[in-house]
Amino acid sequence: MKEKKENPIKVLFGFAGEARGKMPLSVILAIIGELFGMAPFFAVALLANQVYTGEATIQGAALIAGAAALCMILRTYLTLKSSLRSHGISFTILKNIRCAIADKMRRVPMGVMLETPSGTFKTLMVDNVGRLEDIIAHIVPELPSAVAAPFASILLVFALDWRMGLASLITIPLSLIFMVGMMQGYSKKMATYLQSGNEMNAALVEYIGGIQVIKAFGQTGRSFGRFSDSVHFFHDSTLAWWRQSWFWMAGFKAVLPSTLLGTLPIGGWLYMNGTLSLPLLLACIIIPVGFMPQLMKLGFGLEQFAYMAANLNPIRSFLANPEQHRPNMMVTLGKRDFTFDHVGFSYDGKKTVLHDVSFMARPGEVTAIVGPSGSGKSTIAKLMAGFWDATSGSVQYGGHEIKDIPFQQLMSEISYVAQDNFLFDKSIRENIRMGNPMASDAEVEAAASAANCHDFIIALENGYDTLAGDAGDLLSGGERQRITIARAMLKPASVVILDEATAYADPENEAEIQQAINRLVTGKTLIVVAHRLSTIRNANQILVIDKGQLIASGTHDRLREACPLYETMWQQYIGAADIAEKEEL
Numbered sequence: 140m141k142e143k144k145e146n147p148i149k150v151l152f153g154f155a156g157e158a159r160g161k162m163p164l165s166v167i168l169a170i171i172g173e174l175f176g177m178a179p180f181f182a183v184a185l186l187a188n189q190v191y192t193g194e195a196t197i198q199g200a201a202l203i204a205g206a207a208a209l210c211m212i213l214r215t216y217l218t219l220k221s222s223l224r225s226h227g228i229s230f231t232i233l234k235n236i237r238c239a240i241a242d243k244m245r246r247v248p249m250g251v252m253l254e255t256p257s258g259t260f261k262t263l264m265v266d267n268v269g270r271l272e273d274i275i276a277h278i279v280p281e282l283p284s285a286v287a288a289p290f291a292s293i294l295l296v297f298a299l300d301w302r303m304g305l306a307s308l309i310t311i312p313l314s315l316i317f318m319v320g321m322m323q324g325y326s327k328k329m330a331t332y333l334q335s336g337n338e339m340n341a342a343l344v345e346y347i348g349g350i351q352v353i354k355a356f357g358q359t360g361r362s363f364g365r366f367s368d369s370v371h372f373f374h375d376s377t378l379a380w381w382r383q384s385w386f387w388m389a390g391f392k393a394v395l396p397s398t399l400l401g402t403l404p405i406g407g408w409l410y411m412n413g414t415l416s417l418p419l420l421l422a423c424i425i426i427p428v429g430f431m432p433q434l435m436k437l438g439f440g441l442e443q444f445a446y447m448a449a450n451l452n453p454i455r456s457f458l459a460n461p462e463q464h465r466p467n468m469m470v471t472l473g474k475r476d477f478t479f480d481h482v483g484f485s486y487d488g489k490k491t492v493l494h495d496v497s498f499m500a501r502p503g504e505v506t507a508i509v510g511p512s513g514s515g516k517s518t519i520a521k522l523m524a525g526f527w528d529a530t531s532g533s534v535q536y537g538g539h540e541i542k543d544i545p546f547q548q549l550m551s552e553i554s555y556v557a558q559d560n561f562l563f564d565k566s567i568r569e570n571i572r573m574g575n576p577m578a579s580d581a582e583v584e585a586a587a588s589a590a591n592c593h594d595f596i597i598a599l600e601n602g603y604d605t606l607a608g609d610a611g612d613l614l615s616g617g618e619r620q621r622i623t624i625a626r627a628m629l630k631p632a633s634v635v636i637l638d639e640a641t642a643y644a645d646p647e648n649e650a651e652i653q654q655a656i657n658r659l660v661t662g663k664t665l666i667v668v669a670h671r672l673s674t675i676r677n678a679n680q681i682l683v684i685d686k687g688q689l690i691a692s693g694t695h696d697r698l699r700e701a702c703p704l705y706e707t708m709w710q711q712y713i714g715a716a717d718i719a720e721k722e723e724l
């Protein structure tokens with residue numbers, strides 16, 4: 140995914156939608172509000188002058204104080220108005236970003252959705268987007284006003300006496316030195332901070348998920364190790380950042396508002412010289428005291444912009460994913476065969492994982508895909524299911540390119556049993572029924588029996604009503620796999636794509652799964668990504684994949700003679716099966 144360096148504010152307001160063009164008024168209201176906020180300082184300066192010149196009267200002082208109070212009321216009113224408006228805009232932008240992410244989820248290839256952990260979407264939608272709220276609602280309108288009011292005051296001090304104007308600015312270059320120290324490596328540190336926070340969240344979810352095993356076996360386990368490491372990393376990196384920046388931050392906060400450092404000695408010297416009158420001295424000392432705290436907001440605001448960019452990046456990155464387009468109109472499918480015609484594929488546009496793969500899988504037959512780990516077997520299965528589109532060449536089903544078949548229509552033809560045997564956090568009954576929402580309870584249980592899972596399901600405390608999430612730690616990987624096979628059995632599909640799980644190679648589970656598969660595929664086309672070669676001995680066609688290339692195809696007996704890689708895999712398989720059998724005895 141390529142990312143152009145774009146102004147993050149521009150990117151953010153690209154989502155303004157119906158609130159487009161409303162921010163300038165919010166900024167103007169905030170600026171005018173801040174200008175009114177300077178009134179008390181002018182009032183004090185004016186009063187001091189009147190006292191000095193002997194012009195001060197009770198009525199005059201009351202009038203000045205009243206005007207200052209009115210200005211403060213106006214300031215509160217305008218700031219409130221600006222804030223109300225900017226919050227409205229902020230919520231609109233947040234809503235639009237969330238809608239854009241949700242919309243994108245529908246458009247990205249199914250493979251992106253299946254392979255991205257759901258926690259990542261939660262972080263994107265809730266955390267990253269949520270953190271933008273304050274920045275839009277506060278920083279955007281307040282930053283220009285934090286510049287405007289001090290700027291107007293500085294101009295006034297310069298107009299009164301340019302030497303005092305310069306004296307009042309003396310703390311700015313000094314504080315800039317501290318600010319540069321504070322901002323050193325800021326973007327990198329902020330990115331580490333956010334990333335380590337996300338890593339801690341993910342590790343916590345994994346740790347809590349496995350707590351039952353940890354308690355049962357009194358072990359700390361790998362997941363605790365990961366959680367503990369992430370907590371320590373978060374602690375260490377945050378502390379290191381704080382240690383590096385506290386001195387600079389304290390210096391910045393102490394120096395910037397201390398305008399007296401310049402105005403008092405220089406003003407005093409000018410007064411003693413007789414080149415500055417006392418009223419001017421007082422005015423030039425008091426007015427800067429009022430504007431510097433505003434400039435502090437500027438420093439804070441700049442920091443927030445870096446924070447905003449760090450939160451905006453993962454959102455932009457997801458939205459930059461290429462989209463998968465499918466028509467809505469159903470097509471008339473011919474003979475249900477799969478044809479791969481010179482197919483090439485890359486997940487990320489950089490590394491090619493399939494090179495020029497061509498084959499045909501005929502209806503009603505078993506086509507097996509074998510090869511070393513990482514050779515591209517699952518990728519072929521995912522291209523058949525339409526989860527990704529071929530980068531070059533074409534994948535066809537029933538005489539049509541898969542990308543010309545509506546996704547729903549293709550899904551109604553195919554039952555896909557994934558390697559990671561994904562169960563939803565619903566009851567086991569509902570998990571199986573997802574294969575066919577119209578199925579009765581009796582049909583669900585019949586499918587479960589055929590998939591060899593009825594017995595262990597009824598042994599659970601709540602039987603078929605047990606939530607898959609609650610049952611997660613009670614079920615073995617093989618049992619979870621069989622539940623997904625039961626789901627696939629219930630689906631009235633003509634093709635079954637079975638991405639075999641690698642992990643459940645113990646002979647008992649293997650036999651149970653094998654039986655379930657045999658019942659599942661009666662009369663259907665089976666495409667199996669095979670890790671256990673016993674599964675596919677009788678396959679009509681076996682495709683041997685190596686490093687993304689189809690190096691041979693044929694029946695088991697033919698490949699044993701013609702394909703050395705297949706023969707080696709077969710010998711390894713027999714050897715492993717022998718060892719497993721002996722261990723069982």
Ligand SMILES: Nc1ncnc2c1ncn2[C@@H]1O[C@H](COP(=O)(O)OP(=O)(O)OP(=O)(O)O)[C@@H](O)[C@H]1O
Binds near residue numbers: 516
């Ligand atoms: N979502 C993805 N994004 C990027 N690369 C991926 C993705 N999924 C798989 N790959 C890479 O594509 C290559 C082929 O992976 P694939 O899962 O198809 O192999 P496989 O033969 O099925 O492996 P295994 O037998 O271990 O399941 C591997 O290098 C893998 O790292």
